[in-house]
Amino acid sequence: MERRDFIRTLGAASAIALAGTGRSKLTASSFALPKRNKSGIDHPLWKGFNLLDKFNPGHQTAFSEKDFELIAGWGFNFVRLPLSYWCWSSEDDWYKVDEKVLKEIDKAVDLGKQYGLHVNLNFHRVPGYCINNAQPLPTNLFEDEEPLKACCFHWKLFAERYKGIPSSQLSFNLINEAPSIETEKYDKVARQLIFTIREVDSGRLIIVDGKDVGTQPLMTLTDVPNIIQSGRGYAPMLISHFRAPWPGMKVLMDFPEKELSWPLTLDGKLLDRDAVYETSVAPWKSWIEQGGRVHIGEMGCYNKTPHPVAMAWLKDVFSLFKEQDWGWALWNLHGDFGVLNSGRKDVKYENYKGYLLDREMLELLKVS
Template sequence: MQRRNFIKTAGLVSLAAGLSELTYGTENFLLPPQNPLPAWKGFNLLDYFSPNVPSGKQKTTAEHLKWMQDWGFDFVRIPIAYPCYLKFDRSRNITAEEVYHIDEQVVDQISELVTTAQKYGMHVSLNLHRAPGYCINAGFHEPYNLWTDEEAQKAFYYHWTMWAKRFKNVSDKKISFDLLNEPSMREDMNDQHSKQSAVPGDIYRKVAKAAAEAIRKENPKHLVIADGNNVGNSVIPEIVDLNIAQSCRGYYPHAISHYKAPWANKDIDNLPLPKWPGQVGDKYLSRQMLEEYYQPWINLSKQGVGVHCGECGCWNKTPHDVFIAWFSDVTDILSKNKIGFAIWNFIGDFGVLDSGRSDVDYENWYGHKLDRTFLNLLTKA
């Protein structure tokens, strides 16, 4: 190549590289903004998902994390029920005062899991699956309501301050803080089947803003994520200016993902058999409906707001071929739009190991039952 042409070509490459680094927020950007979050892929780890003190029955090991790494995954989300790391009398309902009684020994155990996961190349997202005053699931009696009671909000900020301080010096490349799992406004905070709706936007903004400020007081670079409103399904326009990423879900439609799941259906014995694509009950289920569902999230990422799918997958009662057909479309839409995702669990009903499906030809994997078809789908997405 002639020297003049080489210099010209090199200059164009340098210019393109510089333009690609333009960030959202400048008035005259030349390229459309991209999803600022990496397209992480991985799993939720359920070690501390229960309000009860962890028993070790579902303990994630270094070997499990090594498998994830070897298979090409780089993300774990750790949903935590705050009561599991508290000291209080569990023979009765917790009091508002006891919400502050931290059990440092359990907090140390959670911190050890975070550190081990990072050792195996995982970005770790800490999530309060149950926060003071709210959880999408019943089974533990909350003393107040996060959205309406100031005392619950103060406790919420206190817990996030503790976690942010614990990981104060950890890079945002290695850890993020997912504020609250699947927020909604529920009539009875202790009855998951009671009437629910989206959290009013101004209230969600108030709580998310204060929690993010508490976290970033410890480290202004901490990465904060907020789950979508209305049980994770809806974009939160009220917080787009707060430098908070948002997390969508991969459970739509529930007729596929939660077929016969008792916590999601009142009558599990009279549900139409899932099909994909196909007519299920009074709706025709298809890829088009998925594309319409995810379009607001895609648009959000194109505005320069970070988007990740923090939970997705399918319970084990959906026929396997239907699940794979549906989830192939889900992951294809997310991946084409550079949105990463995390399967609800690694080992268990939603997972690639020991899912308990009756219609899978499992492969033996070090004593576990591996759904190789599902794993192949994930690694190719």
């Protein structure tokens, strides 16, 4: 049997459990969801880190209690867990589930409660879509019904698994960084996933990444209750992703390091704090005016950016988010964007509990 035919067979078999999720046209009136309270959503100012233990299925590990202890000990209150469904399932069999891996995610949820950290479960890779997939996938979440049914299957699984855990402790983040596509296509997928979750757990807080890779609000969701939209803190990419190969941007690789600064003039245009405001804050005004809330699910600066430049830029970005009363999550805790073992060549690290700590960056985070 061909893989696509196999998936279609499984999709049909699961249709009973996913009744109502296969609509080809979905609008605000398609779901029996209550209207959002005009006062918006009350939640603490969440600040913390992305933990990547289930981000790469080839190198996945159990979540570390030490990470939760460190984050809480520093005074933060939030962890975002970007999850690849390949960690507990597979591209060849979307409906396969590895219970052992799911129990490791259960443990992370428990650790969040133990250490007073809100846990946000984010599907970074879903059937039919991932922002950083090296090769085109055989199906498209935003075009095809089969991967959308499978994605609903996995979110329903999580909704059932964590039903009863209050939204003060746990939230769901539907899809990481949807591509730049027609609003109607993203709205359809988001609504189906929200409906699938809310059929099981009507009160679950849901975070929806903004459209256009998390940079713009999805304004069609103004009627949906109990959601937060997630933005990004990476603008401009020349600073945040200097020398990073995966975006595929020539300027990131070719721009002379000795000319990199913050603020920066590029092609006659001044990139400064005001420019970051126009790119990363101003687009969300319309959503906020409708009573919507914003959280910055990812932000940070790659380790090839000279540290003084990175720190100057981060200070401006954090000051803007603080003015908006927005929380944020640094990508990541350990590694290229983090404060631990980040591999920067121009940082005087502090030996800290077995790690190399960028103390200057950590202290900035703590006051931001």
